[in-house]
Amino acid sequence: xxxxxxxxxxxxGVRIMSIAHExxxxxxxxxxxxxxxxxIIFTAAASTTILVNLSNNVPNLVRYIACCLGFIAVTFASLxxxxxxxxxxxxxxxxRDRFSNLRREMETILTKQSSEKELEVLIEKIxxxxxxxxxxxxxxxxxxxxxxxxxxxxxxxxxVAQKCNKPKIQST
Numbered sequence: 536x537x538x539x540x541x542x543x544x545x546x547x548g549v550r551i552m553s554i555a556h557e558x559x560x561x562x563x564x565x566x567x568x569x570x571x572x573x574x575i576i577f578t579a580a581a582s583t584t585i586l587v588n589l590s591n592n593v594p595n596l597v598r599y600i601a602c603c604l605g606f607i608a609v610t611f612a613s614l615x616x617x618x619x620x621x622x623x624x625x626x627x628x629x630x631r632d633r634f635s636n637l638r639r640e641m642e643t644i645l646t647k648q649s650s651e652k653e654l655e656v657l658i659e660k661i662x663x664x665x666x667x668x669x670x671x672x673x674x675x676x677x678x679x680x681x682x683x684x685x686x687x688x689x690x691x692x693x694x695v696a697q698k699c700n701k702p703k704i705q706s707t
Contacts, residue, residue: 538654539645545661546641547687553634554683555675560627567620570611577608623673630672637664 536544584601615621644657675683 538651538658541658542641542645542654542661545665546638546645549634549638549641549665550687551680551683552669552672552675553631553638554686555679556627556631556634556672558679558683559673559675560624560631563620563624563627566618567615567624570615570618570620574608574611574615577604577611581605581608626673630668633668633672637661637668640664 581601581604584597584604641661644654644661649657
């Protein structure tokens, strides 16, 4: 396999990782929100109920509801802290950005006319950068990697189909 072909193959892998980290970032961001909104609602409801409980004429049922709401709010806040979805989302965004930068660098290399010797040096630099990015990035589950790969394949098929279906300009 020649060096240009190797860079093209690696480019696909880098694009897959960029897509996978984007998906995971979005997933964890949604999960953070799904835990965040109930936390806010239950905390507000518990606080309001506790303020109402300050009066002595409050039925026991209302006091029980206040305790339950408080417990639920604390549980949601604890889950949000324990899972750290916001932090995970940010780590995947950072990984996505780093893979995207590497992808653009590789695309730029492919547009230039370089000798095989120059390409060998560039390949080693790419290998080093990719290894560092991969080591610093959070793991990507296989299912997410596979779906990112499928998405990329679908995008590439569409591009090929568009190129094949373009009408050819005939010169007169």
